[in-house]
Each structure stands twice: as C-alpha cells, then as structure tokens.
Amino acid sequence: MHTKSEDKVKKSQELLNQLKNKIEQKLPAENILDYKVTWNKEKGIDPNSEEHRKYLVKLCDDFVSKMCSMIHTAVQAKKRADGPLIEEIVQHIQFSQDKCRQxxxxxxxxxxxxxxxxxxxxxxxxxxxxxxxxxxxxxxxxxxxxxxxxxxxxxxxxx
Structure with a gap:
C-alpha cells in the first residue's frame, strides 16, 4: 500500500521525466548540460554544503557562458544578414538629412x-x-x- 507521500513523489518523478523528455526534444543536445549532485532530502540544494556550493557556482558559470555565446552567435548572424541592408538604409537617411540641411x-x-x-x-x-x-x-x-x-x-x- 502506497502512502500519499509516496504517491506525490512518484507523480513528481513522472512529471520531471516528462519535462526532461520535452526539453530533449526541443533543445539541441549542445544546449543541454548534465550535472550530478547529491540531493539533500531536508534542504534540497543547500548552499552551505561544499558540494552544493561548487555545483551552484558551476551551474551559474556555465549558464552565463552559454548565454553569452548564444547571444554573440545571434548578434553575429544578425549582422551578417542585415549588414548590406542596414548600410543602405543608413546611407539613405544620411543623404536625406544632408538634403534637408541644404x-x-x-x-x-x-x-x-x-x-x-x-x-x-x-x-x-x-x-x-x-x-x-x-x-x-x-x-x-x-x-x-x-x-x-x-x-x-x-x-x-x-x-
């Protein structure tokens, strides 16, 4: 016989697995990072624990690094795609402003x-x-x- 607490844990694990599957289907593999950390049953992730503190620092560093890389890649792609068009628009605006001054x-x-x-x-x-x-x-x-x-x-x- 299962207790309500065990049923909650089982349901939570099912939901977590469903979420992981959805994430794996949506995100490229290089954007999924896997970490191993011992779970504290009373406190979850405890920043006072040395292992957890290292995990949190690594997670934050990896997140910032990955986001900066993705933003840089997107900006560079946008520059390459819009470069000639933006340059032409700027030239038209500058030409128009010059004509207005005169x-x-x-x-x-x-x-x-x-x-x-x-x-x-x-x-x-x-x-x-x-x-x-x-x-x-x-x-x-x-x-x-x-x-x-x-x-x-x-x-x-x-x-």
Whole structure:
C-alpha cells in the first residue's frame, strides 16, 4: 500500500521525466548540460554544503557562458544578414538629412504637398522637374515634415 507521500513523489518523478523528455526534444543536445549532485532530502540544494556550493557556482558559470555565446552567435548572424541592408538604409537617411540641411524656400510646393498628405486622395503624388531643380531636396524635406503634418500617423518610405 502506497502512502500519499509516496504517491506525490512518484507523480513528481513522472512529471520531471516528462519535462526532461520535452526539453530533449526541443533543445539541441549542445544546449543541454548534465550535472550530478547529491540531493539533500531536508534542504534540497543547500548552499552551505561544499558540494552544493561548487555545483551552484558551476551551474551559474556555465549558464552565463552559454548565454553569452548564444547571444554573440545571434548578434553575429544578425549582422551578417542585415549588414548590406542596414548600410543602405543608413546611407539613405544620411543623404536625406544632408538634403534637408541644404533646403530653403519652395513654400508653394510644400503647401501643395501638405494638402496632398493631409487629404484623402488615392492617387499617387508625382513630383517632376528638370535635373538639378531640387526634387530630391523637396522630397527629403516633405518626408521629414510628414509626421508633423499627420500627427505621427504617416508611415514614410523614402528611397
């Protein structure tokens, strides 16, 4: 005949084994570390025990080392994947900021663009003119002003 305490222990062991199986199925083997430590029936893991203290230090050191390695690997992979794209985006932003710094005048064109941006048109807005007339500078400044004109409700994509 099993006591309630024995049944609890048996159920806990079953749950622990189920958890271990799930972890082994989900995690790569190199991310599963196995430690052997004597369990204290009264205190569980007792930091006052030399064996347990060494176990805890090793567990913490391994955890920090593994996490740092995984984070470093993920950051490097992200840099490799996004490198050219991020570089291009930064170049576009810097180009646009430079054009905005050089910008002056053209209030009449800006009034038309502002009306368009704040309006309900489904038609595309086309800005055209001869080479060197300032189209890029106008669009850079308009992109900069869109947030203000729309109370931060506009998404601006500039290329």
């Amino acid at each position: 910008f002056h005048g053209r209030d009449d064109v800006f009034k038309q663009i502002k009306r368009y941006v704040q309006g309900m048109s489904n038609e595309p807005m086309v800005l055209y003119g001869p080479s060197g007339c300032g189209k890029t500078s106008i669009m850079a400044m308009a992109a900069k002003q869109c947030a203000e004109w729309t109370n931060n409700k506009a998404a601006v994509v500039f290329r």
